[in-house]
Amino acid sequence: MDSEDEKTISVRDSKKTALRNKLLTTFYQEGTKSIPDLSDSLQLSIPTITRFLEELAHAGYIIEEGEGFSSGGRRPVLYGLNPNAKFVISVDIGRFIIRIALVNLRNQFIAPVRIINEGLSSQSDILQLIKQESEDLIKQSGISNDKILGAGISLPGLIDIKTGISYSYFTAVGKPLHELFKEIFPFPVFVEHDTKAMALAELSFGLAKGKQNVLCLVLGAGVGLSMIMAGKLYKGNSGFAGEFGHIPVADNGQLCYCGKVGCLETVASGVTLIQNARNGIASGASSKITDLTNNNPEKISLDIIIKAAALGDQYAIALLSRTGESLGKGIATLLHLFNPEMIILGGELSKAGNHITDPIKQTLNQHAIARILRDTELVTTELGENATLMGTVALVINNFFTKGADFPKL
Amino acid sequence: MDSEDEKTISVRDSKKTALRNKLLTTFYQEGTKSIPDLSDSLQLSIPTITRFLEELAHAGYIIEEGEGFSSGGRRPVLYGLNPNAKFVISVDIGRFIIRIALVNLRNQFIAPVRIINEGLSSQSDILQLIKQESEDLIKQSGISNDKILGAGISLPGLIDIKTGISYSYFTAVGKPLHELFKEIFPFPVFVEHDTKAMALAELSFGLAKGKQNVLCLVLGAGVGLSMIMAGKLYKGNSGFAGEFGHIPVADNGQLCYCGKVGCLETVASGVTLIQNARNGIASGASSKITDLTNNNPEKISLDIIIKAAALGDQYAIALLSRTGESLGKGIATLLHLFNPEMIILGGELSKAGNHITDPIKQTLNQHAIARILRDTELVTTELGENATLMGTVALVINNFFTKGADFPKL
DNA sequence: GTAACTTTATAAAAAAAATTAATAAGTCGG
DNA sequence: CCGACTTATTAATTTTTTTTATAAAGTTAC
Known part of the structure; x- marks a missing residue:
């Protein structure tokens, strides 16, 4: 009985969640949208879209964003992601330099990018450095940890995606990278190869869009x-x-x-x-x-x-x-x-x-x-030196909005 | 009003069709399945699956296929594609040899493969040769044209998928290949590069499965x-x-x-x-x-x-x-x-x-x-000399079952 | 500037779709 | 042969989505 119930609820939920995630992904990738727009593209009626949008607005994820254009009729209300609903912390670890950024749902930097003149080639404990600098950045921005969707981390070298182990750095510990970073961040961690993060940036914001x-x-x-x-x-x-x-x-x-x-x-x-x-x-x-x-x-x-x-x-x-x-x-x-x-x-x-x-x-x-x-x-490329940072931001947000079976309440 | 109606009907239909196609694709790629199997994998309740299966069985596409195993309970009825519901004609055009086959929904050859000792290097009108030989093959097999889902054709050379034009053969006519072949076949035509057809065969039936x-x-x-x-x-x-x-x-x-x-x-x-x-x-x-x-x-x-x-x-x-x-x-x-x-x-x-x-x-x-x-x-490879032929068969059937917005009645 | 037409928005009613629950039927193991 | 277990079928219920009706807000043409 119980398990039957759970199963059904999860099926129901999974379908609702799928639509919610699709909406959030659409907003993230395409900016603002009107209800009729979404009705067309998602093949659902206007009342259905309205219902879901109300829910998302109530949860604080989306907000009204002015009016759109009309070819002869009432102008639609445009909706978009609430930029300050959630944030992402992004860490770009290089051989000689580390960059840390705090970014909102509109891909805007909340504070100046922190630059540490140490890196994978340093002898110092860069994990602790990253932890301190990140905590400081978050604290200074006045954002609470539960508003942070996750941390996106990029680094060079061969990284085995099956095991999560890097064959180039942090080899002594023998641990998967995401476990290593999970220890210094109190939220979900996503790791990506630096070159691949850059491609994600091109795909999300650059010429490959x-x-x-x-x-x-x-x-x-x-x-x-x-x-x-x-x-x-x-x-x-x-x-x-x-x-x-x-x-x-x-x-x-x-x-x-x-x-x-x-x-x-x-x-x-x-x-x-x-x-x-x-x-x-x-x-x-x-x-x-x-x-x-x-x-x-x-x-x-x-x-x-x-x-x-x-x-x-x-x-x-x-x-x-x-x-x-x-x-x-x-x-x-x-x-x-x-x-x-x-x-x-x-x-x-x-x-x-x-x-x-x-x-x-x-x-x-x-x-x-x-x-x-x-x-x-x-x-x-037309992206600047923060391309890699932006790529991991897209990684975290997309992962959250597409896979995120557990829809986070604000 | 009318256009509204049409739109709604098409949306409704498209969702039903999506499920029907998914079922047919599953049967094509995985053979037989029981209702509980499908209920699990498609995340739908048993009565829902039953309803759709009844519809497909009524249309003649699927048939009962014996019983499956159970770990201690009533054995499930297995369902599978009706092999003779539809057929595909497959043509492998080489430089010196042409192969033509008539295949059913279980990928079985209905008749021996026809081999023509002419090809793209020949001076003769190979389109007419293919037409005659195909018609003869179909006629001899006693299958009516409306039972044929389509023709899958493979050939070598550079083929531009945007225009459908080959830069290596049939260049004189300057027509897209599918239009060229549409003239000799009274059903949908699908064209694929020969090497890619081979890969489709490996993916569908071979080591890449x-x-x-x-x-x-x-x-x-x-x-x-x-x-x-x-x-x-x-x-x-x-x-x-x-x-x-x-x-x-x-x-x-x-x-x-x-x-x-x-x-x-x-x-x-x-x-x-x-x-x-x-x-x-x-x-x-x-x-x-x-x-x-x-x-x-x-x-x-x-x-x-x-x-x-x-x-x-x-x-x-x-x-x-x-x-x-x-x-x-x-x-x-x-x-x-x-x-x-x-x-x-x-x-x-x-x-x-x-x-x-x-x-x-x-x-x-x-x-x-x-x-x-x-x-x-x-x-x-473990596939024999008919690999390319089989690859285009998979191409035609998958195209039909996945894209097929217009669900064909038997 | 107003009438006619469009598009968008909202709420209640209706329809559709899928699930639950109850029941039955068939199997396996002891 | 009985109890546990899986599958199948039917009707009732619930959930979800769409229709319909109505209103609101703009645009265009005359």
Whole structure:
């Protein structure tokens, strides 16, 4: 009897919850909507939508948001998410820097992003640092813990989604990452690979919004790739998909830090680019890079090389061109395999603009089947340095609104 | 008023139809099911399921199929698709051979497969040939046209899914393929790329059944690839995804028929393998291939080389090994990008068994990150020569049962 | 500026759909 | 052969959704 009851209630609930979640997701992803809009798109009558919206409004999740347009009749009331109904804390953990943000349901930063100049390469206990800084941020914003939907955390390295274990960091503890972070946060924790978080940001707020098949490249120290396929982030069987930096490209190439020989990263990464610059200048190449670094090869960075190229420095331009060509050959492979509608270039190297995109395009013309190449737009990200943070916010909110079987009361 | 009525009816219908289609799809993909089974999996009460099943049984789509097992209680009645409720005609168009089959809802061939020794390379009007042979097949089987759900057609080449136009065959007419075939078939027509049809077969009946992320390689004259991602066939923006044969691999390679230089197919395809064999033997290599072909280099084929290797011929084994190594390097790229749970090798070359899989595995050990490699099973297809035919059958039936807004009465 | 037409909103009535409950029927194990 | 258990069927009940009617708020054309 009891179990029968429970089952039925859960079925009933699950259907109601499904609709509630669909409404919340729609509001989150598309902003404001009117009742007739929703009636059309969800294939339900106006009174039904009204009933559910009333419930959500009563719970504090949605609010009226002015009037919409009409083609000749009474104007509809627009509804939208109450931005301050819930909040998300987002943590972007890098090798040398950690960023922490507190964001509302309209993806707005509640306070300035906290930046910690420590990271995965530090010797200090960064978990405690993150805990302290987060608590402080929340406290200062005057938001109570029960208003926080969850924490979204991103970090680099190989992360096994089946076990949640990172093979690159926090390996000593041998615990799944979400358990590790659960210990420092009193609310649900969601962990994502940093490059994949960036792709989520592009999908939710960036150039990939509304698109189905998009590749997101992150050109930084290494070469990262995330794939959006059929409108969703593709992770692979264990979450390792997108190891573009380690596909074999050079026949008798250099040894890569991954242990293999001839990986793409050995010819097309930021690290290699900087190494090439240092070697070249040491061998006597004349370049503005020398001035910009006060003749100190240690100071050569991607930023410096890009700056030199922007100043018209031929050597810097040639360096970028060489990297672009290597990348282009790799991207040609992606193009043939994925036939994407768009490829988004991100990461520090993408700031080089035409100095990196032109050699890529040039190489693609050589190495890609024209019919497929013509099908794909190559663009540079328009999201700033907080892209990764925003990606994990979308992760947390979407997870909550789509899966959230237990609908949280305000 | 009228339009309101229509809208409501269509909404009502669409919900009922959705459930009906889900039931039919479940039966098609999983065979027989009992009412309590369905009640559990569809989250609906037993009387509700009973009602819909009665309706479907009345329409002739499903029949009782004996009793199931019980853990101590009344045995459930099993229901399943009525195999002869509807039929599908499937046409596999190759370069030199055309296969036509008539299949029922249980994927059983109603009559022997018709084989026409003409194909896309022929000068004759193969559309008329297909029309005649199909009509004859249907007539001989004594099935009326209205019992045929549709025709599934597969062919090679680049097919643009946005326009339906093939860039490789029937280019003179400039018409979408489905329109071309609609003219010779009096029922709905579904067209699919041959390699992708094969992957559909693996997904529906083969080793990929129930799996999420699988790569299907077709090693024949060329190198074909189809990807199953998140349990669905991935086609790319215009249907060109999977052009694995034309990714750039050789730095200063040979000219490929696609116009580019250094494509994978120039080093790892069946055509290249045969060429290598001919060149080697012409240069004096001693091999059983010479005997098997009566010293006629024209007669060297994949089949012959595989046969020679099976007889222990060292030269043939070395040839296959070389091809396997080239393939392995390409597959390493796939592995890093997709992190699949399984890679299925198909096509004529896969019949070489260990002579081709061992060198592939050997190369993967060299070129793939161990953690990712360990995650993937490399297997050989268990489907026979009718795989492509079966794939298009699944395409037609699934399309009908999932999309089919207009539920066909028997 | 007003009449005619549209679109949106709300409440009560009606219809539809699904579930519950009661009952019956068939099975298994001891 | 009896009791526990699963499945099946029917009617009654509940839940959910839609209709219908009415009102409110705008737009457009004359």
